[in-house]
Amino acid sequence: xxxxxxxxxxxxxxxxxxxxxxxxxGLFLSSATFIFLSVARPVGGVRVLIFFPLLLTSxxxxxxxxRFCLAFGLAGTFNFxxxxxxxxxSDPVDLRADRSKALGMLLKxxxxxxxxxxxxxxxxx
Numbered sequence: 001x002x003x004x005x006x007x008x009x010x011x012x013x014x015x016x017x018x019x020x021x022x023x024x025x026g027l028f029l030s031s032a033t034f035i036f037l038s039v040a041r042p043v044g045g046v047r048v049l050i051f052f053p054l055l056l057t058s059x060x061x062x063x064x065x066x067r068f069c070l071a072f073g074l075a076g077t078f079n080f081x082x083x084x085x086x087x088x089x090s091d092p093v094d095l096r097a098d099r100s101k102a103l104g105m106l107l108k109x110x111x112x113x114x115x116x117x118x119x120x121x122x123x124x125x
Contacts, residue, residue, distance in 0.1 A: 002082065002091050004087075006091070006097040007097030008101070009123055010066065010067075010073060010078035010098060011038050011072065011078065012062070012084050014082060015080075016063075016064055019063040020096070022056065023060030023064060026056030026058075026060055032053075037124055038124065041124070050120050051113050051116075054117060058069055058110075058116075066101075068102070069102075070102045071102075071108075072086070073099060074098075074102045074103075076098065076099075078093045
């Protein structure tokens with residue numbers, strides 16, 4: 001089982017699996033939203049709403065791929081045991097590294113969802 005590495009890895013197997021399931025759920029929501037938008041053809045800003053399920057999908061994917069939880073990184077916690085058994089990051093340097101990693105991943109996820117949203121809006125134009 002991997003150990004905590006500041007700014008790199010803060011979740012183990014069960015937490016990774018939880019995020020993988022969230023990613024599949026986000027992909028399902030994104031697909032369902034796209035199908036709805038394709039059929040309903042709403043006008044105006046409604047098409048932008050697909051951003052939110054795309055964001056869930058992209059955040060989950062980045063967390064699974066990096067074995068790093070955004071929320072845990074911002075909160076200064078990590079978990080390599082059973083779900084819900086959190087440990088605190090005690091070193092301030094490690095905490096800064098985790099928060100920096102979390103913010104970077106969040107920005108990448110937002111950019112990914114925004115690009116996906118733009119593609120959907122373009123496809124539905």
